[in-house]
Amino acid sequence: MSAQYNQWRAMIAVMKASLRAMFRSPSAVVFTLGFPLVFILVFGFIGTGRETVTIGFSQGTDTTSIMYKALCGNPALRLTKDKTPEEMEADMRKGRITAILDITTIAPPPQPKYKVTVRTSTSGANKIDYLWSVINTTTSRIDDRFNPRSSVAELHTDNVPGRAYTMIDFILPGMLAFSLLSAAVFGTAFLFFSLRQTLVLKRFFATPIRRGYIIVGEGLSRMLFQLIGSIVIIGLGHFAFGFTLVHGWVTFLEMLVLCVFGLVIFMGFGFVISSMAKSESTIPPLANIITMPQFLLAGIFVNVDAFPAWLQPVCRALPLTYLVDALRKVAFEGQHLWNVGLEIGVLTVWGIVVYAAAVKVFKWE
Structure with a gap:
């Protein structure tokens, strides 16, 4: 007579196998354990920093x-x-x-x-x-x-008299810059990994189009899509919540130029990640290693001065910090592109470094 099938033992076996699979998944570990710890640490540091x-x-x-x-x-x-x-x-x-x-x-x-x-x-x-x-x-x-x-x-x-500085004037440039970073890194990484894995890039090679034009074409599509999103964000902030555009349309156009510049720089991170990723599930952890520190430390929610003195140099080394600062200076302070040369210069250095790495590691197949 065969032994009765033990449902509890089977359930425990399924639980163990599923738990083992989750711990082996980089995405599950990062989103479940990594993010909460990082948030606690960062906002804990903000609490210990002295307001100035x-x-x-x-x-x-x-x-x-x-x-x-x-x-x-x-x-x-x-x-x-x-x-x-x-x-x-x-x-x-x-x-x-x-x-x-x-x-x-x-x-x-x-x-x-x-x-x-x-x-x-x-x-x-x-x-x-x-x-x-x-x-x-x-x-x-x-x-x-x-x-x-x-x-x-x-x-x-x-x-x-002076301009009334509201919360939307501080928050909107930060969120706009982070949306550009996220879209550029995640979008580019997933796109080119998928094109390579599904052999679409290989099929492109059978056509007369050159490789560089493939990248530029895909990049332009991402850029146009994100620019539409940027227009919506700035327009909604200005007309619905009173976001300050000191020089009106001139300021608006200068912000869009900065958005394009930031997108081009940040897409380089996506190219690097798409080549480093071994599978689609490894893209989110790699991308979040780049995006999350900048999301927390680039002055999106609080001024960089609110962090401890030892952490501020790290904050000021991040590329997103300089894009956020440039957007705020142009939008609220009324500065022009030639007045934010430091921010544009630092972003350019980051772009040179990132694209040098992308050229080194990028894979077509």
């Missing part, structure tokens, strides 16, 4: 005063140096500097008294409250040392 405010001092500020030295020594304040008063004023109106401080000594120690004028604009409204808390804390410490009964500082404000 960028300020400048007027030409007439008393740099020998205790108040000036105390503010300069505060790690929450980042000082703008080597700029003319006109340049600082322009930066303040654009939101790149939160405020310009003027410190005048009314009475010297041992009973010091200072007049502190804080000149700011609506562009820095998102950080002005934090700046005031830093100034008040600094003033209180000086009071405790010299005159606990009254404040050593007379605080005055001088508000000037």
